[in-house]
Amino acid sequence: RPQLGCYGRRQMHSPHIDALASRGVLCERAYCMVPTCGASRAALMTSIRPAPGRFVSFQTWAEKDAPNAVPLHTHFRQAGYTTISLGKVLHHAADHASGWSRPPWRSSQPQYQDREAERRAIAEDQQRWPQKSKHRGPAFESADADEADYPDGQCATEAIRWLEKLSASPDQPFFLAVGFLKPHLPFCAPKKYWDLYDREEIHLPANYWPPHGAPAEALHNSGELRAYAGIHPSAPVDEPTARSLIHGYYACVSFVDAQIGRVVDALDRLGLAENTIIVLWGDHGWQLGEHGMWNKHSCFETSMHAPLIIVPPAGSGIDPGIRLPQLIEFIDIYPTLCELTDLSIPDHVQGQSLVPLMRNPNQPGKPQAIGRFGRGDTIRTDRFRYSEYRDRADRLTGRMLYDHEQDPQENENVADLHPDVAEGLAERLNELKGK
Numbered sequence: 001r002p003q004l005g006c007y008g009r010r011q012m013h014s015p016h017i018d019a020l021a022s023r024g025v026l027c028e029r030a031y032c033m034v035p036t037c038g039a040s041r042a043a044l045m046t047s048i049r050p051a052p053g054r055f056v057s058f059q060t061w062a063e064k065d066a067p068n069a070v071p072l073h074t075h076f077r078q079a080g081y082t083t084i085s086l087g088k089v090l091h092h093a094a095d096h097a098s099g100w101s102r103p104p105w106r107s108s109q110p111q112y113q114d115r116e117a118e119r120r121a122i123a124e125d126q127q128r129w130p131q132k133s134k135h136r137g138p139a140f141e142s143a144d145a146d147e148a149d150y151p152d153g154q155c156a157t158e159a160i161r162w163l164e165k166l167s168a169s170p171d172q173p174f175f176l177a178v179g180f181l182k183p184h185l186p187f188c189a190p191k192k193y194w195d196l197y198d199r200e201e202i203h204l205p206a207n208y209w210p211p212h213g214a215p216a217e218a219l220h221n222s223g224e225l226r227a228y229a230g231i232h233p234s235a236p237v238d239e240p241t242a243r244s245l246i247h248g249y250y251a252c253v254s255f256v257d258a259q260i261g262r263v264v265d266a267l268d269r270l271g272l273a274e275n276t277i278i279v280l281w282g283d284h285g286w287q288l289g290e291h292g293m294w295n296k297h298s299c300f301e302t303s304m305h306a307p308l309i310i311v312p313p314a315g316s317g318i319d320p321g322i323r324l325p326q327l328i329e330f331i332d333i334y335p336t337l338c339e340l341t342d343l344s345i346p347d348h349v350q351g352q353s354l355v356p357l358m359r360n361p362n363q364p365g366k367p368q369a370i371g372r373f374g375r376g377d378t379i380r381t382d383r384f385r386y387s388e389y390r391d392r393a394d395r396l397t398g399r400m401l402y403d404h405e406q407d408p409q410e411n412e413n414v415a416d417l418h419p420d421v422a423e424g425l426a427e428r429l430n431e432l433k434g435k
Contacts, residue, residue, distance in 0.1 A: 187248025215398025326365025
């Protein structure tokens with residue numbers, strides 16, 4: 001969620017990410033292409049738009065859905081870079097594995113620290129709600145544990161080890177992808193990060209209810225969360241549990257913020273920062289009870305809007321501390337990195353380089369950001385978000401329009417009140433969306 005301090009929202013303790021933003025370019029309105037991890041990553045790494053038959057679910061394989069595309073890391077390897085994958089980058093470690101100089105590395109460390117409590121919670125959940133299709137451990141855990149006990153702590157350590165190794169060959173360029181898991185469910189983090197927050201100051205969102213007039217296709221039952229122990233299979237999440245979930249999400253953000261700080265500190269210590277581009281991105285947004293929903297998996301702003309920070313190398317002509325209010329799509333990252341490193345941009349790339357905007361932040365950006373999820377397609381303009389839903393025969397079954405000048409929380413569907421706006425955006429969306 002773009003709810004970090006550098007985004008002007010002070011609920012989260014994120015000093016390292018905030019410091020990183022001050023060194024580079026913060027994209028205020030960056031949008032993922034598909035709000036689910038595997039599909040979002042595949043679209044970003046190929047710079048190809050999703051479609052009803054491409055980049056659909058978290059189980060997406062980029063090499064199967066877009067077999068003719070050269071993914072970002074492969075493009076850099078072909079240009080002579082050492083390419084390293086740590087943690088979760090593409091959803092499947094084997095996806096386009098030939099583009100990495102070494103086999104992708106992932107931690108085998110469990111996310112839960114109290115394994116016995118995890119087992120008890122699963123057994124109790126199975127007994128209480130046998131109708132659930134999945135029974136996972138608790139949705140959150142605050143443990144008196146060290147950072148090294150968690151996959152993300154190990155991932156940061158592995159990244160630092162690789163930076164030390166790569167710094168020994170200063171003439172060899174590298175592409176290092178560091179994929180942290182948090183703040184994904186389950187919200188497991190060391191207790192000291194939970195202690196950064198006062199539980200009494202954590203509240204449910206004001207719109208803890210479905211938007212007025214939203215089509216049924218736009219909403220979901222937060223199925224990803226329901227699989228965790230202690231979460232009712234269908235009823236609204238009660239207030240104490242909801243507050244614990246929000247608390248856990250915040251704690252995980254602060255935990256991963258510290259790991260990002262460790263990696264960036266190593267980059268500085270080793271003298272690599274001046275000639276290294278840093279890109280920090282989250283693969284999708286996240287609902288923390290907005291519209292009564294949790295997780296992502298929707299065409300609402302809360303699912304589509306995600307953080308993006310780019311720190312260019314010295315001598316790029318880009319000033320530090322820039323904020324870009326223009327609309328940006330994650331498919332724009334691929335050509336941006338190509339331009340910053342003087343690499344050619346492959347013909348299949350559908351994004352636009354952000355370098356012109358970064359060098360001249362006053363110029364206009366693209367007029368829309370387009371994404372989709374499930375049977376829904378969505379377009380975000382400067383003022384509006386329009387989404388429409390179609391059945392498998394491509395017949396329109398529902399639509400919604402939100403005026404962000406009047407309703408930034410997207411609580412009132414005004415598609416019927418502004419049919420001309422809705423029709424105009426529908427025409428643009430259907431012309432430009434992935435085919």
